[in-house]
Amino acid sequence: MRRKIAYPLATTLGMVASTLAVASPALAHGYVSSPPSRQALCAAGTVANCGAIQFEPQSVEAPKGSRQCNGGNANFTVLNDESKNWPAATVGGSVTFNWVLTARHRTATWEYFVDGTAVAAFDDNNAIPAASVSHTVDLSRFSGRKTVLAVWNIGDTAAAFYNCVDVNIGGSGSTAPTTAPTTAAPTKAPTSSPTTAPTTAPTKAPTAAPTGTTAPANGTAWAPGVSYKIGDVVTYEGVSYKCRQAHKAIRSWEPGIWTLALWLPL
Amino acid sequence: MKARHVAALLVASAPLLLGACGTAVEKEAAPAATVVQTQNVKNVSEITAGPAFNDTDVMFLQMLIDNQKQGQQMARIAANRATRPEIAELAEAVQVTQADEIKMMTNWLTEWGKPATLDERTSLHADHGGLPATSAKEIAALRTMKKAQFETAFLNLFLAHQHNAVEFAQLELDKGGNEQAKAFAERVKQSRSDQVQQMLKLLAG
Numbered sequence: 001m002r003r004k005i006a007y008p009l010a011t012t013l014g015m016v017a018s019t020l021a022v023a024s025p026a027l028a029h030g031y032v033s034s035p036p037s038r039q040a041l042c043a044a045g046t047v048a049n050c051g052a053i054q055f056e057p058q059s060v061e062a063p064k065g066s067r068q069c070n071g072g073n074a075n076f077t078v079l080n081d082e083s084k085n086w087p088a089a090t091v092g093g094s095v096t097f098n099w100v101l102t103a104r105h106r107t108a109t110w111e112y113f114v115d116g117t118a119v120a121a122f123d124d125n126n127a128i129p130a131a132s133v134s135h136t137v138d139l140s141r142f143s144g145r146k147t148v149l150a151v152w153n154i155g156d157t158a159a160a161f162y163n164c165v166d167v168n169i170g171g172s173g174s175t176a177p178t179t180a181p182t183t184a185a186p187t188k189a190p191t192s193s194p195t196t197a198p199t200t201a202p203t204k205a206p207t208a209a210p211t212g213t214t215a216p217a218n219g220t221a222w223a224p225g226v227s228y229k230i231g232d233v234v235t236y237e238g239v240s241y242k243c244r245q246a247h248k249a250i251r252s253w254e255p256g257i258w259t260l261a262l263w264l265p266l
Numbered sequence: 267m268k269a270r271h272v273a274a275l276l277v278a279s280a281p282l283l284l285g286a287c288g289t290a291v292e293k294e295a296a297p298a299a300t301v302v303q304t305q306n307v308k309n310v311s312e313i314t315a316g317p318a319f320n321d322t323d324v325m326f327l328q329m330l331i332d333n334q335k336q337g338q339q340m341a342r343i344a345a346n347r348a349t350r351p352e353i354a355e356l357a358e359a360v361q362v363t364q365a366d367e368i369k370m371m372t373n374w375l376t377e378w379g380k381p382a383t384l385d386e387r388t389s390l391h392a393d394h395g396g397l398p399a400t401s402a403k404e405i406a407a408l409r410t411m412k413k414a415q416f417e418t419a420f421l422n423l424f425l426a427h428q429h430n431a432v433e434f435a436q437l438e439l440d441k442g443g444n445e446q447a448k449a450f451a452e453r454v455k456q457s458r459s460d461q462v463q464q465m466l467k468l469l470a471g
Contacts, residue, residue: 033425033469034469034470035470036469043463043466044466045467056429089470098418098422098469130404131400131423131426132419224460245358245359245362246358247355248352248355248464250457250460250461250463250464251456252452252454253359253457257310257313259363261310261363262359262362
């Protein structure tokens with residue numbers, strides 16, 4: 001139903017789609033990092049139990065023309081799941097969407113939809129995008145909780161990349177459930193409505209840093225997630241180590257031969 | 267043989283460990299087991315790879331060295347220009363750990379009689395027109411852009427950069443032959459995935 005209209009391309013699209021599905025995740029390319037898209041929330045660990053998407057938020061690739069959060073990509077149906085209560089970022093009437101691009105493809109357009117209606121489009125005229133892309137979109141006619149669908153339409157393939165970004169416009173605190181992006185059939189392939197060039201608008205000023213890391217007691221067992229300062233002492237597999245470079249511990253940064261730059265054996 | 271066995275178990279259990287992340291990641295995550303014998307090694311540069319390798323092992327190391335040399339430049343800039351101490355600290359920790367990794371990987375390639383540099387920057391996506399995430403132009407722009415824009419620009423660029431490292435590591439895990447290089451690829455995958463988590467939270471913060 002969704003693809004009824006794209007008939008001349010349907011066969012080609014199907015072929016491309018199956019190729020892409022097989023080859024993932026090596027063909028991953030991009031996603032909206034802030035305000036966080038649903039796949040970014042999964043990759044950040046903010047939303048749990050997302051499945052494979054948490055390792056490859058850049059992979060929500062599907063044929064052009066979908067209005068679903070997963071673009072119709074069957075691997076990532078979790079992104080359409082409204083029961084996950086996706087946290088919404090509080091935003092003003094003008095919102096800057098920042099993209100992470102892991103491969104920079106020639107680009108047709110970048111499109112933004114709210115409730116199935118196009119609210120902004122940026123035409124790249126098939127150029128190769130810069131490594132950091134951001135677009136400022138006017139959402140001032142909306143208020144409260146909305147789900148914005150952000151789509152990157154690739155210029156030299158039949159594919160697009162899909163992101164749903166949950167926002168609370170105006171910070172009204174409304175928690176009314178949002179309507180999911182409609183699944184109404186698109187009437188035609190994404191238009192290349194020329195608009196203003198993508199801006200590189202300044203983004204929000206840095207706010208207070210997240211806290212919440214526990215201070216380690218000296219001589220305790222090493223643990224990921226803990227912020228260590230220079231001079232902190234931990235034990236790991238029966239050996240004591242002193243921290244020589246402040247850092248927040250992550251997996252594979254445990255003290256040992258591979259991480260002598262962080263930990264000095266005592 | 268034993269090492270191979272352990273590696274297989276590691277790969278099999280990794281999704282479970284990672285699947286349990288979410289907000290409780292700190293508690294659930296386990297460090298990568300060191301699959302290979304490194305008991306009497308006193309320095310990263312003393313870790314050797316062993317004689318058996320294939321083309322993917324070579325490509326993985328060459329691509330990752332190139333990726334990490336760019337990463338060194340980006341991290342150095344961030345350590346100087348970031349406003350929030352968490353970002354500067356992450357950049358510094360990445361810088362020192364990856365400096366050791368570059369030395370180690372270079373030694374492995376020397377051990378195998380292969381060059382440590384790429385003829386040209388390759389991309390897993392080159393076959394269908396994609397450029398890699400980072401170029402010298404973007405790195406240069408980080409040095410000159412306004413401070414108010416810096417953190418967001420750096421984090422988005424470095425997110426893509428570390429996602430690329432995970433892609434290289436996955437290629438090695440799928441097609442590499444050298445056990446040491448594959449064990450290292452698993453560490454790269456874990457550390458970069460966790461750095462991605464930190465950076466996405468810093469972007470949201």
